[in-house]
Amino acid sequence: MPFQRFVQTGRIAKCSAGPLKGRLVAIVDVIDQTRVLVDGPLTGVPRQEYRLNNLHLTKYRIKFPFTAPTRIVRKAWKDSDMKAQWKASPWSARSQNICKRSHLNDYDRFKLRYAKRQRNKLLTVAFNTLKKRTKSDGTERKLKKDKRERIRELKAQGVKKGAAKK
Structure with a gap:
């Protein structure tokens, strides 16, 4: 089966390591084969470079221009209602259950x-x-x-x- 999720501008990804673990970000620019520029204006992630090894690409993509400033990324994020789409996804439900189980005695x-x-x-x-x-x-x-x-x-x-x- 061909790939469905590509590393591209506007692709929503979930961080899997470091202090940003579990947060959603939007890919703003591709720096090289191993690094991308990400921004998460509504998830509390400042614009920064991030390793692709530490990102899980989602099926969601928002439209904004190449290397758009944070205000445009924020507007596109709000217009696409990404928070509601993510909450409705099975991936989100599964990650919330894992989080709940980690707090059990x-x-x-x-x-x-x-x-x-x-x-x-x-x-x-x-x-x-x-x-x-x-x-x-x-x-x-x-x-x-x-x-x-x-x-x-x-x-x-x-x-x-x-x-x-x-």
Whole structure:
């Protein structure tokens, strides 16, 4: 599959190292193959050079001229409503969950682990019952347990054994 995210003017990226970790920035200019000029007027990031190794490119891009001043980047950022777009993205939700989990204490981590174990047990039981009830070709398999339940239902209705076979 061809690349979808290019290092280009206006590309929104997330910083992954240093004091700016986790903040969104806009690429203003490409300095060389390893460095770019970034600016984050609404995320509290001053204009500075940043290593590409420490950036995660997002799918979002805002339009502004090459090497635009901060005021133009700020205006383009507001006009595109980037904050709302980012909040709606699954990437943002995932990073917020990771942040929440990092503040858990021992007991909270234990409760989370226990709850996951219980959920996984339920999922395993449900999966195995579906697996037992399905043949390899995808059709439903009749189990002895089903026959016993059917006989109990017929007894409860008052139908005799010989009549059930007909």
